[in-house]
Amino acid sequence: MDTNGPSHHRQARTSVDMTRSMEEESLLDGPLISADALHSAIRKEFRSIPTHVHAFLLTLVHVLYVVASVCVAVLCVLKFGQEEMCSRVFGNVPGESAIVLGKVGLWLLVLVFTWFVQHHHNRARRRGYLRFYRLMCRLKDLPFTIHSAGNVLVLINLVAGLSQAVRIYLLLTILGVELLVVLSCLLFYIVKVHRFNSERAAPDVSQEDRSHSYSVTSQPTETGFREGSSLEEVVEKQADLIEYLKQHNTLLSTRLLSLTAQH
Known part of the structure; x- marks a missing residue:
């Protein structure tokens, strides 16, 4: 019984890993959504300031x-x-x-x-x-x-x-x-x-993501501490960014589901 226990656990772990890899492959085989499609979907949510x-x-x-x-x-x-x-x-x-x-x-x-x-x-x-x-x-x-x-x-x-x-x-x-x-x-x-x-630009995080994806020499984001930045300013930026990302994740999940259904 003691000799079969570890081998049984190894077999169960192997089967779980195989099942997980098969699920990941099935997700990869599905239709991929381009970054441009996501950006255009988020861009439609722009609300002007009156x-x-x-x-x-x-x-x-x-x-x-x-x-x-x-x-x-x-x-x-x-x-x-x-x-x-x-x-x-x-x-x-x-x-x-x-x-x-x-x-x-x-x-x-x-x-x-x-x-x-x-x-x-x-x-x-x-x-x-x-x-x-x-x-x-x-x-x-x-x-x-x-x-x-x-x-x-x-x-x-x-x-x-x-x-x-x-x-x-x-x-x-x-x-x-x-x-x-x-x-x-x-x-x-x-x-x-x-x-x-008039510009109807995407939120700051989306613009930074796009600039990093298309340019290797792009500047770092402003969410970290850099020389010449005050600590209070950095903390305030990070707090605003966290608050936005909470709402952005909900919107992004909705857009992902709708775009996946369209593809």
């Missing part, structure tokens, strides 16, 4: 607000013969107060826009577009930061105890400089998002 449209609308609203503020300041505050029209439009509200209230309303619109942009950029990051997310991380918050700084300057201007004429000229100067800076940021943001939507 925030560039809202950025354009916000830019338009900002320009209209500044133009209206200049008209109100000239006609209602500096009083160039339009006092009756201003009283009909604003009632008992002074023209300067109307400009400030409009500034508060514009700031609230920028706040909502910033939240909306952050929501869509987070979705893009979860879909694997990590480089785009980090590229736009600071740019998307600049309009809100600039408007907040403008509110502080407007408040200082109101409590500085200056004459009404000097105060209104400083207010218009603040609004004009704010418009120029925010307009530059929003136009740059619109161009970047429009280019991202």
Whole structure:
């Protein structure tokens, strides 16, 4: 009994290995799915970011607000013969107060826009577009930061105890400089998002896989630590990559099953 035990286990192990090899050969004999087919299938899942449209609308609203503020300041505050029209439009509200209230309303619109942009950029990051997310991380918050700084300057201007004429000229100067800076940021943001939507690129991991498969001298991926990289940045990239790969594996398994059925 003792001499037959090891030989029995060896025979069972050999039969298991033969069965496994036969299963692997049967899988290899099946239809192979090319990398291009998988890439094209994943490419169809691209979802564009609609925030560039809202950025354009916000830019338009900002320009209209500044133009209206200049008209109100000239006609209602500096009083160039339009006092009756201003009283009909604003009632008992002074023209300067109307400009400030409009500034508060514009700031609230920028706040909502910033939240909306952050929501869509987070979705893009979860879909694997990590480089785009980090590229736009600071740019998307600049309009809100600039408007907040403008509110502080407007408040200082109101409590500085200056004459009404000097105060209104400083207010218009603040609004004009704010418009120029925010307009530059929003136009740059619109161009970047429009280019991202036009390229319809695959997620970062898929692009790196394709570059490594077609080029031997390709650069290493950015998921490891390299000279000049901060440890916090590397850890954040790895965390984003792990989160994306969890969702990507589910999508890839679904695509594999559908493409296998088609072949």
